Amino acid sequence: MNVFGRRGRTAPGPRSAAGLRRIVTGLALPPGWTRDTLVEVVARRRRRPIQLVPIDAAVIGGQYSGAWLKRDHDDLVVYADSSSLRHSTNVVCHELTHMLLRHDEVATPESAADAVDVVRAVSRPGVRAVFGRSGYADEQEYEAELLAGMIIAARRPGFGDDAAGRIAGSF
Numbered sequence: 001m002n003v004f005g006r007r008g009r010t011a012p013g014p015r016s017a018a019g020l021r022r023i024v025t026g027l028a029l030p031p032g033w034t035r036d037t038l039v040e041v042v043a044r045r046r047r048r049p050i051q052l053v054p055i056d057a058a059v060i061g062g063q064y065s066g067a068w069l070k071r072d073h074d075d076l077v078v079y080a081d082s083s084s085l086r087h088s089t090n091v092v093c094h095e096l097t098h099m100l101l102r103h104d105e106v107a108t109p110e111s112a113a114d115a116v117d118v119v120r121a122v123s124r125p126g127v128r129a130v131f132g133r134s135g136y137a138d139e140q141e142y143e144a145e146l147l148a149g150m151i152i153a154a155r156r157p158g159f160g161d162d163a164a165g166r167i168a169g170s171f
Contacts, residue, residue: 035089042096049074054081055121066091068131097147
């Protein structure tokens with residue numbers, strides 16, 4: 001089973017690079033932020049608690065995959081328990097950008113049949129929708145990956161002031 005092969009409807013149009021930069025700036029993350037800091041900032045911004053749930057990589061579709069599980073009063077981000085802190089931070093950041101971009105408003109959740117193993121693995125009741133990572137083929141995935149890259153790049157002091165920051169910000 002792989003919950004990451006289906007595609008949802010695309011967003012009403014991609015956001016501009018300037019719009020994505022405004023999201024990054026609006027997060028007001030301190031230089032050198034941690035994954036937990038990012039989760040807290042996004043949860044506060046959305047006014048919904050977010051829990052990180054590491055699960056077996058075979059259930060989630062591989063070491064570099066993740067999913068967003070939406071419940072009535074909070075959200076769960078699942079990622080492979082065997083991934084390094086660096087990789088799990090990238091996966092978590094990617095899923096959080098789907099939240100920041102409000103992709104749940106236009107995405108098609110995974111089917112119940114495809115998501116059952118993931119929901120069972122997190123063993124938490126009340127999951128209403130599962131949004132899985134499917135690759136760069138659709139605009140939502142591209143936009144989320146681009147924003148996640150910009151957020152990760154912003155960990156360095158002087159984001160946007162050096163050549164790498166200007167390159168990352170030009171996308």
